[in-house]
Amino acid sequence: MAQVFRLSGDIARTATEYGEVLLDERRGRYFRLSRTAAVIVGLLEDGGDVPGTARELHERYGIAEDRARADIAGLLARLRDLGLVAS
Template sequence: MSSTETEFGLVVLDERTGRYWQLTSSAALVVSALARGDSVDEAVTALTDRYEVTPERARQDVDALIGKLRSAGLVAR
């Protein structure tokens, strides 16, 4: 997998399939946190620190994003 930041977020290339994924800036924040080894809880905190979102909603969003990335085969955890 390779990625590049854009003014709108992050574009990820699944090198196995050639499929591109465009992530919003909030999703990019989460993916970047997880890619550098942060925990899910730390990714949630990063969201609540940057955006006006409750911890509960941020956790739901992070869990949903991880689920979509897993389904796409982009993450293993």
Template sequence: MALRFAADISTAQTDYGTVLLDERSGQYWELNPTATLIVEVLLAGKDEAAATDAVVAEFDIDRERAQQDVTQLIAELRVSGLAA
């Protein structure tokens, strides 16, 4: 499933990943390089399987762990209200 950030979320790329700013609360979130890759794939309209494939291809991680990371990140972004 593709991902989109809420309208009040600003993003900035850093040397260490991505920073998200929730303009409603003033809270910052920092995404590490793995989370940044996952978000980039999902924001491009691709699904969780494509994000998992990208993580496996980019990092030294097995597919099962990559899938868990993708699922957990999506859940955390949605629960926090950052993404839909």
């Protein structure tokens, strides 16, 4: 079964005039997402999976799917390390 992507309980995704951020309401910190990271988080939060998100990145930006999967894995690892996503 595919792992479901979910932001941790105190994390809110929000748009600002500078782009999308993840706001850690507990620690009072925010993390700015690149445009591509915002797309990835949005697709996964809407129920997408890694292979489907990689295909979407390929279609939108011409990124090779294997490279997109690696980039997604790296982003997810970083978000987990920061405590921003539920495990």
